[in-house]
Amino acid sequence: MPQRDAVSWTVLIGGFVKKGQFEQALEWFREMQLSGVEPDYVTLIAVIAACADLGMLGLGLWINRFIMKQDFRDNIRISNSLIDMYSRCGCIGFGE
Numbered sequence: 001m002p003q004r005d006a007v008s009w010t011v012l013i014g015g016f017v018k019k020g021q022f023e024q025a026l027e028w029f030r031e032m033q034l035s036g037v038e039p040d041y042v043t044l045i046a047v048i049a050a051c052a053d054l055g056m057l058g059l060g061l062w063i064n065r066f067i068m069k070q071d072f073r074d075n076i077r078i079s080n081s082l083i084d085m086y087s088r089c090g091c092i093g094f095g096e
Contacts, residue, residue, distance in 0.1 A: 004035060010043040013050075022050040026059070041072050045081045052085035060085045061094075 009032040016025035029047050032039065039047070044063060051060040064082055072078050086094040 004037060006037055006040045006043060009035075009037055010040060010046065013043060014046040017046045017049050017053075020053075022053045025050040026054075026056075041075050041078055044072060044078055048078070048081040048085050052081075052088045055089050057086075057089040057091060060089065 009028065013025045013028050013032070016022070016028065025046065029039070029043070029050075032043070044067060048060060048063060051057070051063065060082070067073055067078060067082075083092075086092050
């Protein structure tokens, strides 16, 4: 990728999620973190969707903690994505 900013990473990660290649999306999210680029809310929604489709509750919980530390906790789209992930992972009570 010539320009490695949050937008380019998000396009890459979101593309993998749309194609159903959730493991690859999460691998690229890890690479994004290692490169020091901070995700935006669109990135987080894509990663939460990948966690939901893979049933990766542990990573989803980590992302939830990350969201609480950042300035995303009041974002309704992220909240809806988390509720969806928890319900698909069989833990709807975590969405409260």
